[in-house]
Amino acid sequence: MISKKTIEEVFNVAVIEDVIGDFIGLKKAGANFKGLSPFSDEKTPSFIVSPSKRIWKDFSSGKGGNVVSFLMEHDGCTYPEAIRYLAKKYNIEIIETQDKTFNQKDEDDKESISILLDFVQKQSKEYLINNKNILKYLLDRKLDKGIIEKFNLGYLPKGSKEFYDKLIKKGFKKEILIKSGLFLEGDNIYSRFNERILFPICSISNRIIGFGGRILNKDKKTAKYINSPESLLYQKSKVLYGLNFAKTEIIKNDNCYLVEGYLDVISLHQKKITNVVASSGTATTIDQIRLIKRFSNSITILFDSDQAGINAALRVIDVALSLNMYVNIIKLPDGHDPDSFSKEMDYTTLKKYLNENKQDFLSFISNIDSENLEIPEKKIKLVKKLLHSISLVNDVTNQAIYIEKASKILNLDSRILFQDLINRNKKHQEKEEKKIIKEQEINPPSKEEQFLFKLLLNHGEKYIQINVNQKVHVAKMIIQELQLDGITIEHPIFIKILGEYQDALKKGKIIEKDFFINHRNIEIVKITAYLISEKYKIDNWEKKNIKVQKEEDILFSLVKEALIRFKLKRISDITKEILDRIPSIINNEEKKMELNRFSKLMNLSRSLHKQVGREC
Incomplete structure (x- = not known):
């Protein structure tokens, strides 16, 4: 621990x-x-x-x-x-x-798997460096030693049993070796990445979470590339290869190149195109596009030039548009992928090609289906494709701009396209409205309870002057006032926070909000951050010479009124519960006790209402 x-x-x-x-x-x-x-x-x-x-x-x-x-x-x-x-x-x-x-x-097997993957990466790197044939293979593919080092490429030789035994001797448990995805268990233990070049897959925080493996021979019965299976660390739908290297450059360039494979990323990096990530050979998911969106709202798709690459690009276009991203596509010459294409030119020529051959999604889709548009059926299909993609954009201005361009491409009146889009948007909106209904917390805190704890967390350690001769900590005043009338806190997280203050006071200590910001209970951390954050700062008002009273200036009045209003809210809730429960009570003594409790609460309510200047 x-x-x-x-x-x-x-x-x-x-x-x-x-x-x-x-x-x-x-x-x-x-x-x-x-x-x-x-x-x-x-x-x-x-x-x-x-x-x-x-x-x-x-x-x-x-x-x-x-x-x-x-x-x-x-x-x-x-x-x-x-x-x-x-x-x-x-x-x-x-x-x-x-x-x-x-x-x-x-504690979780994740830590053990992480240590194992780090060890395997270092070991595979040594195997690669010491194997002249493998190193020559990579160098012949025009990868220099610097880029091999940067991406920590490795190699696992033949010999599953030997490698397994070595890891066992190092102290790794069989269960972890299997859970990591490095080994398969059948009649024998078998290394998943046997005789493959290893590409370490890292999280955004540069932690190794899995591997990609490329076979060296041309055996058609064996998959050229394989990935680690899903594990405690690796969820392939939520990971982008190379993002740990690319994130800063994506922000700097306000654009991310999306490619398909490991070598596509590595080869582009070698040509100093570093704002690039790959979907690791899997179908690109919405979670992967969301990862890119965190760093830039612009994505440029750079997939293989074959039909499979085009189809994959079309899927990504719709996902990115649904996230309100700006999408461009670069179509490479036939027979090329980013890896092979980038190796044929220097940085300047490559950069020029990428800039000059960038198409927006409307042009890209239209160019694919531009043949025989004189045939109504062909043109109708293209109209539907373009409108489908535009309808995914959740921004009216952007939709209008896209419609204007589509109108020119299709040689159709933009008003007709707008009307069709409106009809599509209505259907889409009806579906979205069903999804928008948010799950509500079972017992959300009342606004009165929230405000009381906002004051407690922000000012609990501060003194307030009760009278000329007496001052008390805000936390102590709140706890004493609640105990005085026997009014309890309702929200479970607030109960825990109040308990922390009570325990500290018993020890003669006063805790500050940093204690809760750094608390081990993550729910306490979340609610503390929420209550001490200020959406609207008063600094700008003061710069304009507008006098604004701060909470500190009127703390006693705020705490006193917050306590009264919280008590009134709780009394209102409790008395309603009593009235609802009384008809179902059979025992007369129990009913009498509840009525007596109701009466006392109503008297307290009248007293509190008078204190805030309102008669009941």
């Missing part, structure tokens, strides 16, 4: 904007940083990172938290994995503590 000291050091050292900036494009916005949400398909940035508060808040999805919760949300990793990632990033030594209740398997 990771020690508390290590966790504290990680939180102290980690720079939240630096960590999150590795995953999404951030731009300075006053005291904060802003970027497009990685959790929703937004066009206007609403993802905010606050370096001073050390939190992030995504206003489009409602998510938020600290640097660890971001990694957990973004990469789907566990709390310990996020801590280990940050420790590695900032060169912090991880101190482990002994815990009899701790079990490595319960």
Whole structure:
């Protein structure tokens, strides 16, 4: 188990904007940083990172938290994995503590698999360097030693049993070797990547999560390329090969080249085209396109020139348009893929070709089906194809621009196309409205409860003056007031937060909001980030000489009124529950007790209403 000291050091050292900036494009916005949400398909940035508060808040999805919760949300990793990632990033030594209740398997097999994959990558790299024939094979394919080193290419020789035994001797368990996807189990143990060149597949945070393997011989019965199977670390539909290298260049160029294979990426990198990623030989998924969208809204498809490549490009076009991305396609000369084509020219010639042969999706689709448009059936099919793609765009202005261009291509009145599009949009909207109904939390906190805890988290450690001779911490005042009237907190996360304050007060301590921002309970982190984030800053008002009262200036009044309004809301809810329950109570004594409780609550309600200037 990771020690508390290590966790504290990680939180102290980690720079939240630096960590999150590795995953999404951030731009300075006053005291904060802003970027497009990685959790929703937004066009206007609403993802905010606050370096001073050390939190992030995504206003489009409602998510938020600290640097660890971001990694957990973004990469789907566990709390310990996020801590280990940050420790590695900032060169912090991880101190482990002994815990009899701790079990490595319960912690998750992910860490063991990760260590195994790192070891195999290093070992395969040694095999490649020491095998002159394999190295010559790659050099003959015009890959230089620098690019082989950059992408950590490796090779696994023949000999499954020997390799398996070596890993067992190194301390790796058979269960982990199988779960990693490196080995297959049947009558014998068999290495999946036997006699293949290995391409390490990395997560966006540069962690090896799987491998691609290319066979050297031309045996038609054997697949040329294979990938690691899905595992605890590797989900192929959510990974893009090369993104760990490309993310910064994609932001810089505001464009991402999407190719199909490992060598396509590597060869383009060798020609200094580095804003490029690959779908790793699988059909491109919406999750993969969402990954690209985090860094740029523009995608340029660069697939093989054969019919399979064209069909794959058409599928990607529709996925990208549905995410409101700008899509361009580059068709390579017949018989070429990005790997072979890039090797025939220098950087300048290649760059010029890519720029001059870029087509938008309308031109690309039209050029494919441009023959025999005099035949009505052919033209109708092209109209339907173009309108289908345009209808996927969730932006009226963009749709209008695309319709104008389609009108010129098809030589049809744009008003006719608009009407057809409107009809399509109506049908699409009806389907979307059914999806938009959001799942509601079973017991969402009331606005009164939220505001009370907003004050508690933001100001709990501060003193407020009760009278001339008495001052008290905000946290203590809130706890005492709630205990005084016996009014309980309802929301489970707020109950846990209040419990933390109560435990601290018993020990004579007062905790600050950083304690909750860095809490191990990720739900506490999320709700803390939500309540302490400010969507509307008052700084700009003050610059305009508009006087705005801050919470600190009227803290006593705010806390007092927040407590009263919360109590009134809870009393209202409880009395309604009592009235609903009374008719079903058979026992007279129990009914009398409930009526007595109802009466006391109503008296308290009248008293509280008077305090806020309202008679009941």
